[in-house]
Amino acid sequence: MFWTSWFLAALAVILAWPVPVFLSRAAWPARAPFAAMVLWQSIALAGGLSMIGAMLCWGLSTLGGNLPSGLHGLLGIFLGTESLDTLGIVHAFALSAAALLTAHLLFTLWLTYFRIERQRRKHRDLLHLLSSPSHDQPGTLVLNHQAPVAYCLPGGSRSVTVLSEGLLALLSPDELRAVLVHEQTHLAQRHHLLLWAFAAWRSALPWLPTSRLAQESVSSLIEIMADDVALRSVDKPTLVTAIALVASGSDQLPVDALVAGHAAQIDTPTTTSARLGKLLGNAPGLSVFPKLCVIAAALLLLAAPTALLVVPGILP
Numbered sequence: 001m002f003w004t005s006w007f008l009a010a011l012a013v014i015l016a017w018p019v020p021v022f023l024s025r026a027a028w029p030a031r032a033p034f035a036a037m038v039l040w041q042s043i044a045l046a047g048g049l050s051m052i053g054a055m056l057c058w059g060l061s062t063l064g065g066n067l068p069s070g071l072h073g074l075l076g077i078f079l080g081t082e083s084l085d086t087l088g089i090v091h092a093f094a095l096s097a098a099a100l101l102t103a104h105l106l107f108t109l110w111l112t113y114f115r116i117e118r119q120r121r122k123h124r125d126l127l128h129l130l131s132s133p134s135h136d137q138p139g140t141l142v143l144n145h146q147a148p149v150a151y152c153l154p155g156g157s158r159s160v161t162v163l164s165e166g167l168l169a170l171l172s173p174d175e176l177r178a179v180l181v182h183e184q185t186h187l188a189q190r191h192h193l194l195l196w197a198f199a200a201w202r203s204a205l206p207w208l209p210t211s212r213l214a215q216e217s218v219s220s221l222i223e224i225m226a227d228d229v230a231l232r233s234v235d236k237p238t239l240v241t242a243i244a245l246v247a248s249g250s251d252q253l254p255v256d257a258l259v260a261g262h263a264a265q266i267d268t269p270t271t272t273s274a275r276l277g278k279l280l281g282n283a284p285g286l287s288v289f290p291k292l293c294v295i296a297a298a299l300l301l302l303a304a305p306t307a308l309l310v311v312p313g314i315l316p
Contacts, residue, residue: 001066004308005057008050011305015047016210024213030278032286033221033228035294037194040214040221042298044201047210048105049305052098057309059095062088067309108204109197116196120155127153127162134163137180142168148249151266152183154192161187166249175242178234182242185226194218220274223267227275240279247272 020043023029029036060070063077063086074095076082087095127141134140139160143149146166153160161183163176171179186192198218202211230239247267267275 001057001061001064001070005054005061008054008057008305008308012047012050012054015043015050015301016208019043020210020213024217027283028286028290029217029221030224030274030281031283032291032294033224035286035291035298037218037221037225038295039298039301040218041194041197042302044198044210044214046302046305048201049302049309052102053305053309055094055098055101059087059091059093059098062086062091105200105204109200112200112203113196116199120153123153124155124158127160131162137161137163140180148245150179150183150246152186154187154190159187164249167246170245171242172238174234174238175245178230178239178242179246181230181233182226182239185229186222189222189225191222191226194222216270219268220271223271223275224278227279236279240276243267243272243275243279 023036023039023043029039057067057070060067060074063073063082064070073082073086077084077087084092127143130145131141131143134142141160141162143162143164145164146169147164148167148170149162149164150167151162153162161180163179167179168176195215195218198211198215202215205211227239227243234242247269
């Protein structure tokens with residue numbers, strides 16, 4: 001498993017620095033947001049798996065020629081049938097690091113979910129005080145404020161779209177339809193789950209370029225995906241106008257807690273810029289074949305470290 005550990009370590013380094021930097025600077029993801037989002041997920045998963053797998057394989061290399069035999073030898077040490085001297089201090093440290101990193105990632109994933117759910121509960125309680133149900137749109141709350149604001153708050157059967165009175169006064173019927181379709185797409189496609197996963201990844205490894213660039217890029221990509229759905233109902237000028245009106249009030253919410261953390265799916269200047277850049281750039285979407293190539297590359301990227309860890313004998 002010596003070469004397996006070194007290959008996984010090299011792959012982890014590549015996925016932690018040059019790949020996310022190049023992908024974040026590329027222009028094509030806006031033309032194929034779903035494929036790009038799959039690729040970002042693959043980079044994050046393969047990078048984490050490679051980091052853990054490199055340390056695991058290095059730690060077990062003295063106990064067997066592949067992962068199953070190494071784990072069998074480690075079990076023998078725990079049961080007392082094998083001597084601890086067989087492992088060695090350096091390899092024991094590598095195994096401990098792999099276990100700690102795995103526990104850290106899983107715990108951060110749970111902790112991020114707990115924090116988001118707590119923020120959403122507080123957010124929902126504030127909305128009960130500051131808003132009222134819409135008489136025209138089911139599952140929509142109208143915020144008693146004059147700033148133009150629109151966002152969605154996930155929560156399963158309690159998911160709602162929030163619009164302000166100020167925005168409703170500004171929007172035409174077509175612009176309102178564009179905003180509603182956009183926000184409802186976020187809820188229908190469960191984009192908040194992607195944001196949760198990448199927020200946890202960034203919280204767990206804030207020093208890693210992948211975590212920051214992936215979170216920012218995925219946030220923009222899901223907005224572009226929702227815009228693509230909205231364009232099926234309205235024309236492009238209508239959607240651009242609606243985006244500009246909503247963006248003008250995103251920093252004027254009456255209660256700071258309404259935008260705390262990841263409680264709601266709210267546009268940021270970065271995502272607004274990405275959305276308008278896509279709509280005003282008039283670049284055609286990628287054809288089917290390049291999209292399939294990107295998705296295939298993402299699957300192969302994730303399969304590589306998985307195969308090295310699961311299938312015995314690929315690398316010595």
